Amino acid sequence: MFWKTCFFLLTSVALHAQVASNADARLKSLEDATRAAQSSGDNAWMLVSCALVLFMTGPGLALFYGGLVRSKNVLGTMMHSFSLMVLATLLWAVVGYSLAFGEGNLFIGGFQYVFLHGVGAAPNADYAPTIPHLTFMAFQLMFAIITPALISGAYAERMKFSTMLVYTTLWMLVVYFPMAHMVWGKGGLLNASLGGRIPCLDFAGGTVVHITSGISALVAALVLGPRAGYGREPMKPHNLVLSVIGACMLWVGWFGFNAGSALNASGLASSAFVATHFGAAAAAAGWMLAEWLHNGKPSILGAISGCVAGLVAITPAAGFVQPMPALAIGFLAGLFCFFMVTIVKMKLGYDDSLDAFGVHGAGGTLGALLTGVFATSLVNPIFKDASGRTLASGLLEGNAAQLGHQAVGVLIALALGAAGSFVCLKIAAALCGLRPSSEQEEDGLDLSMHGEEGYNLES
Amino acid sequence: MKKIEAVIQPFKLEDVKEALKAIGIDGMTIIEVRGHGRQKGHKEVYRGQEYQVDLLPKVKLEMIVASARVDEVVQTLSNAARTGKIGDGKIFVTNVEEAIRIRNDERGETAL
Numbered sequence: 001m002f003w004k005t006c007f008f009l010l011t012s013v014a015l016h017a018q019v020a021s022n023a024d025a026r027l028k029s030l031e032d033a034t035r036a037a038q039s040s041g042d043n044a045w046m047l048v049s050c051a052l053v054l055f056m057t058g059p060g061l062a063l064f065y066g067g068l069v070r071s072k073n074v075l076g077t078m079m080h081s082f083s084l085m086v087l088a089t090l091l092w093a094v095v096g097y098s099l100a101f102g103e104g105n106l107f108i109g110g111f112q113y114v115f116l117h118g119v120g121a122a123p124n125a126d127y128a129p130t131i132p133h134l135t136f137m138a139f140q141l142m143f144a145i146i147t148p149a150l151i152s153g154a155y156a157e158r159m160k161f162s163t164m165l166v167y168t169t170l171w172m173l174v175v176y177f178p179m180a181h182m183v184w185g186k187g188g189l190l191n192a193s194l195g196g197r198i199p200c201l202d203f204a205g206g207t208v209v210h211i212t213s214g215i216s217a218l219v220a221a222l223v224l225g226p227r228a229g230y231g232r233e234p235m236k237p238h239n240l241v242l243s244v245i246g247a248c249m250l251w252v253g254w255f256g257f258n259a260g261s262a263l264n265a266s267g268l269a270s271s272a273f274v275a276t277h278f279g280a281a282a283a284a285a286g287w288m289l290a291e292w293l294h295n296g297k298p299s300i301l302g303a304i305s306g307c308v309a310g311l312v313a314i315t316p317a318a319g320f321v322q323p324m325p326a327l328a329i330g331f332l333a334g335l336f337c338f339f340m341v342t343i344v345k346m347k348l349g350y351d352d353s354l355d356a357f358g359v360h361g362a363g364g365t366l367g368a369l370l371t372g373v374f375a376t377s378l379v380n381p382i383f384k385d386a387s388g389r390t391l392a393s394g395l396l397e398g399n400a401a402q403l404g405h406q407a408v409g410v411l412i413a414l415a416l417g418a419a420g421s422f423v424c425l426k427i428a429a430a431l432c433g434l435r436p437s438s439e440q441e442e443d444g445l446d447l448s449m450h451g452e453e454g455y456n457l458e459s
Numbered sequence: 460m461k462k463i464e465a466v467i468q469p470f471k472l473e474d475v476k477e478a479l480k481a482i483g484i485d486g487m488t489i490i491e492v493r494g495h496g497r498q499k500g501h502k503e504v505y506r507g508q509e510y511q512v513d514l515l516p517k518v519k520l521e522m523i524v525a526s527a528r529v530d531e532v533v534q535t536l537s538n539a540a541r542t543g544k545i546g547d548g549k550i551f552v553t554n555v556e557e558a559i560r561i562r563n564d565e566r567g568e569t570a571l
Contacts, residue, residue: 234510235508236503236505236510237505295504295507297504299504299505301505301506302506305506341506341507342506342507343507345507346507346508355506
């Protein structure tokens with residue numbers, strides 16, 4: 001009897017252990033399956049976002065800028081955007097990604113990812129734990145493409161092509177990679193999500209993309225001087241139809257830019273998507289209204305310029321603000337950029353051909369500061385204390401210090417962009433010369449730099 | 460032989476062609492030109508930059524006709540091109556010494 005009982009007990013214990021281990025295994029496989037499903041979903045959205053952001057540069061920006069120049073410079077201007085799709089990609093693959101996102105010091109990344117060493121299908125837990133590291137790398141690359149392309153709006157119609165390539169190569173090394181590292185890279189000074197010393201909220205690139213490019217554009221416009229005949233000859237946009245198409249593509253592409261910056265397909269992405277759309281619409285309304293009151297007529301060039309200004313301003317805020325503040329940010333950006341482009345520029349007299357500074361520099365600065373005002377932990381609980389409790393994000397939520405942090409980020413971007421752009425231009429000018437000869441400029445860059453014409457209507 | 464040059468509103472070109480065809484004038488040369496007389500241009504504004512557009516698109520017709528037909532052609536042309544507003548254009552008539560048909564070397568009014 002005793003042995004029988006012992007036997008029974010032993011078997012039941014063994015049986016229980018077996019059931020328990022079976023349950024563990026099933027639980028684990030369930031977790032794995034859930035993780036794989038989430039990863040697939042997130043990766044699908046992020047790959048689409050990558051493509052959307054590239055779509056912003058070509059054809060979006062190429063058409064937007066291409067339509068705004070004179071017909072003799074349409075190809076040269078489109079070539080700026082397109083060639084930077086090529087150049088920035090090569091730089092990124094060799095060293096750029098590493099300098100931006102490798103672990104380095106406060107200001108620039110290290111060399112761990114040079115030649116994309118170690119960047120594969122496995123996620124990088126620091127940046128985006130649910131998508132392949134390769135996807136993250138590619139997504140960030142698309143930002144590195146559009147940023148220098150934005151600057152081309154300021155030097156359009158009057159920079160030598162070779163100079164442009166040298167300038168941009170240097171500029172990426174001196175300005176973009178460091179700035180991207182500071183704001184988004186692990187260990188960066190301004191990184192808000194990975195514990196930077198001065199946490200600056202920049203969801204999708206208000207400082208990194210728009211302020212750096214905008215201020216660099218202004219410096220480029222000043223160093224280059226105005227286009228030959230500026231103020232005397234008419235320099236009307238040669239084809240606003242192209243510009244409207246381009247601006248609409250920018251609007252669509254911007255969903256990838258901002259909602260993709262959630263780095264997953266979560267509710268945060270939806271929130272950023274909505275904020276982006278509202279910001280764009282409100283800014284277009286703001287610019288049109290200002291123009292209607294000021295000039296007597298609302299123009300479509302004004303409407304699309306306002307739309308882009310709003311998209312710029314909402315970029316740093318997209319993943320931190322609710323829809324109504326997004327409307328406010330957009331509307332203010334529309335008014336402010338209208339004022340910068342039509343009144344301040346005329347007063348100061350610089351020739352920023354396509355208003356890269358007035359739209360991206362001004363809109364980016366406004367947006368970065370307003371992010372510090374309207375950011376709320378309801379949308380994105382980014383700040384937490386040691387015990388994991390969520391802290392306030394922006395000024396209106398009670399975190400007044402954030403506005404100061406935003407200002408520091410803005411100032412660093414302005415200073416780095418201005419100084420970097422100046423130095424890079426001077427070096428490029430010393431190597432290749434700055435501007436085409438006056439005959440070449442008169443002929444147009446299409447012919448003089450590329451040996452072709454945009455419109456051969458008689459052939 | 461007389462040469463008639465008429466600068467007209469581009470949107471009147473079809474009316475003028477029809478009217479001239481109706482009185483048997485088949486040959487003409489058309490040039491797209493820009494210009495202005497007393498007509499004022501218009502203002503365009505691109506991001507605050509104002510442009511005064513003075514030279515407006517016009518169409519210039521040239522035709523050589525037998526001297527006997529000049530009055531009739533000028534009258535037809537001006538009736539067809541007229542809207543009554545500033546900017547309707549002008550007609551100029553000049554003498555032509557010779558006309559030569561390249562194909563067979565015909566000369567004078569038979570070459571027209």
